Amino acid sequence: MQRSDRVAAFGAAAATAILMGFVVLPILAIFVRVPPSALFAQLRSHVALAALGVSLRSTIVALALIVVFGTPAAYVLATKRFRGAGVLTVLLELPLVLPPAVAGIGLFAAFGRFGLLGGTLRAFGIQIPFSQAAVVMALTFVAMPFYTRQAVAAFVAMDHELLGASRTLGKGGAATFFRVAVPLARQGLSAGAALAWARALGEFGATILFAGSFSGRTQTLPLAIYAQFSGGNVDGALAMSGLLVLVSAGLLVGVRVLVRTRPEEATWTPAFPSNSSIA
Amino acid sequence: MDAGLSVELVHRLSHLDLDVRLDVGRETLALVGPSGAGKSTLLHAVAGLVRPLRGRVSNGDRVLLDTARGLDLSPEARRVGLVYQHGALFPFMTVAGNVAYGVRGDRRARIRRTRQILDRFGIAYLAGASPARLSGGERQRVALARALASDPEVLLLDEPLSALDAVTKAEVAAELDLRLREFGLPTILVSHDFTDVLGLAGRVAVLQQGRIVQTGTPSDLVEAPASAFVASLAGVNYFSGTAARHGDLTEVRADGWTRALVSTDEMLGPVGVVVYPWEVSLAARVPEGSALNAVAGSVRRVSRMGNRARVSIEALPAIVAEVTEESVRSLGLAPGAAVVASWKATATRLVPAAPRASSDR
Numbered sequence: 001m002q003r004s005d006r007v008a009a010f011g012a013a014a015a016t017a018i019l020m021g022f023v024v025l026p027i028l029a030i031f032v033r034v035p036p037s038a039l040f041a042q043l044r045s046h047v048a049l050a051a052l053g054v055s056l057r058s059t060i061v062a063l064a065l066i067v068v069f070g071t072p073a074a075y076v077l078a079t080k081r082f083r084g085a086g087v088l089t090v091l092l093e094l095p096l097v098l099p100p101a102v103a104g105i106g107l108f109a110a111f112g113r114f115g116l117l118g119g120t121l122r123a124f125g126i127q128i129p130f131s132q133a134a135v136v137m138a139l140t141f142v143a144m145p146f147y148t149r150q151a152v153a154a155f156v157a158m159d160h161e162l163l164g165a166s167r168t169l170g171k172g173g174a175a176t177f178f179r180v181a182v183p184l185a186r187q188g189l190s191a192g193a194a195l196a197w198a199r200a201l202g203e204f205g206a207t208i209l210f211a212g213s214f215s216g217r218t219q220t221l222p223l224a225i226y227a228q229f230s231g232g233n234v235d236g237a238l239a240m241s242g243l244l245v246l247v248s249a250g251l252l253v254g255v256r257v258l259v260r261t262r263p264e265e266a267t268w269t270p271a272f273p274s275n276s277s278i279a
Numbered sequence: 280m281d282a283g284l285s286v287e288l289v290h291r292l293s294h295l296d297l298d299v300r301l302d303v304g305r306e307t308l309a310l311v312g313p314s315g316a317g318k319s320t321l322l323h324a325v326a327g328l329v330r331p332l333r334g335r336v337s338n339g340d341r342v343l344l345d346t347a348r349g350l351d352l353s354p355e356a357r358r359v360g361l362v363y364q365h366g367a368l369f370p371f372m373t374v375a376g377n378v379a380y381g382v383r384g385d386r387r388a389r390i391r392r393t394r395q396i397l398d399r400f401g402i403a404y405l406a407g408a409s410p411a412r413l414s415g416g417e418r419q420r421v422a423l424a425r426a427l428a429s430d431p432e433v434l435l436l437d438e439p440l441s442a443l444d445a446v447t448k449a450e451v452a453a454e455l456d457l458r459l460r461e462f463g464l465p466t467i468l469v470s471h472d473f474t475d476v477l478g479l480a481g482r483v484a485v486l487q488q489g490r491i492v493q494t495g496t497p498s499d500l501v502e503a504p505a506s507a508f509v510a511s512l513a514g515v516n517y518f519s520g521t522a523a524r525h526g527d528l529t530e531v532r533a534d535g536w537t538r539a540l541v542s543t544d545e546m547l548g549p550v551g552v553v554v555y556p557w558e559v560s561l562a563a564r565v566p567e568g569s570a571l572n573a574v575a576g577s578v579r580r581v582s583r584m585g586n587r588a589r590v591s592i593e594a595l596p597a598i599v600a601e602v603t604e605e606s607v608r609s610l611g612l613a614p615g616a617a618v619v620a621s622w623k624a625t626a627t628r629l630v631p632a633a634p635r636a637s638s639d640r
Contacts, residue, residue: 161367167354169381
């Protein structure tokens with residue numbers, strides 16, 4: 001009995017060690033292969049800076065779209081009971097399991113020159129594929145469910161009595177959403193936003209199919225890494241990879257810190273003396 | 280009653296049908312019943328948080344809900360304040376933020392009104408505190424202050440005392456009584472415990488399985504409970520039996536009883552018998568005396584309340600006695616102990632028999 005326990009404990013420890021090694025080694029390798037000085041030199045290259053700019057701009061716009069559209073949608077799905085709510089929830093999560101290449105083709109088939117809405121868009125003089133708008137759409141499509149999933153879960157977990165209390169205190173549905181639901185769910189919402197941002201930063205397949213890889217216009221960091229790598233500039237690819245690792249790890253740590261934030265901490269006190277005595 | 284709250288509701292829940300009519304003037308009506316009887320659903324329907332199948336809710340001239348006319352005011356338009364059992368304070372705001380939340384008017388007026396309410400409720404010293412750090416009693420006080428700060432025209436209280444310990448409960452009840460008198464709103468106070476509402480509510484409505492089975496003052500319910508169910512809520516003994524005259528006295532018999540119960544009340548036929556636990560004495564053997572009722576049995580349970588104790592006795596009929604702590608000690612009352620419960624013929628009160636309600640268990 002004791003012997004088998006020891007064997008099991010050893011086995012579990014070994015499995016953990018092997019797994020950690022497998023995850024840490026490639027990340028470590030990126031920084032070992034390129035000395036920091038070379039890393040910084042590579043990062044000052046025109047291609048890397050342009051890609052970083054495209055990545056930051058497009059992910060921030062995509063994240064804003066995701067939050068603005070995803071938060072109310074998640075709130076409705078989490079709090080209202082209606083026919084078809086389950087189907088809607090599944091549809092919203094579909095991009096999570098869809099191969100990114102399929103997402104890219106789908107976007108192309110919908111918004112491309114000869115796509116479903118292509119004619120309508122052309123009539124308005126709008127051409128989406130291979131533009132920065134296409135990058136943002138690809139990122140939004142792929143990263144949206146990472147946010148909405150967390151948001152739905154956070155809204156479901158709310159104490160619904162607090163919503164009822166807000167309504168009976170004279171606040172309408174919209175005011176209750178902004179003043180009670182969002183603050184209550186803010187941890188889940190922030191965590192979801194960070195995850196969606198991380199996913200958008202790493203997006204590759206849907207972007208390259210729908211937006212192409214034009215340096216300075218649609219070439220995001222992952223696309224630039226691939227371009228450098230296939231062009232033979234392995235050091236450049238490694239340097240940009242290192243940059244992505246740092247940004248992503250920063251986001252992950254950020255999520256951890258946000259989730260640990262004390263929920264009971266008060267954030268708003270009107271101008272009152274906090275220690276006035278009772279009359 | 281044209282002034283005050285008038286409620287008529289029919290609603291279908293998974294486990295029961297709610298069918299209730301209530302009129303509440305400028306008074307506190309307690310709605311008492313076991314959990315699952317539909318009490319909270321009724322409150323939520325009055326507040327507008329649940330839309331009933333059919334119904335009409337009005338307060339004075341204001342109609343809040345009339346399903347026949349397709350009228351259904353949103354909760355925020357009803358001016359119905361609701362205090363939840365655990366307070367439902369917003370955890371991300373301070374106490375002052377919570378109280379200010381529902382206050383109407385411009386920023387200046389809101390700050391003034393909030394400060395005034397905080398002072399009036401004696402919670403100004405908690406203004407900057409986070410709800411998580413409040414005690415149960417403080418939380419309830421803040422919740423009540425917050426509800427009243429929004430100037431409601433009707434007040435609903437959902438089990439405001441049941442989450443509190445005995446000492447805090449007494450304090451909060453006293454404060455609640457004061458505020459309810461001061462604001463004088465039509466108020467419905469929901470509780471599963473009859474003793475919690477004594478002194479707070481002028482009238483009590485008993486809700487059983489979605490229906491109101493009796494409405495009256497607390498003493499009405501204690502003196503003449505309409506059913507064994509109401510009697511058990513009110514904490515008095517209730518038996519059903521058949522009465523017959525026997526000389527100057529009335530004898531009540533029922534199947535399974537070892538002997539008839541004797542009463543000085545005059546009644547015939549099917550009756551309800553009410554015996555107050557505090558009029559039952561306990562002894563080791565049958566006491567002397569002619570007009571005494573005596574039932575022998577064994578102690579099932581002893582529950583202490585302060586220096587009194589309620590003793591449940593396994594007998595035919597089963598009976599509850601309320602005696603002093605000293606009697607418990609001197610008689611050695613413990614589960615299993617043999618004991619004789621006795622009471623006077625004048626303490627055997629006869630009330631009209633309960634109509635056989637289908638939901639009566």
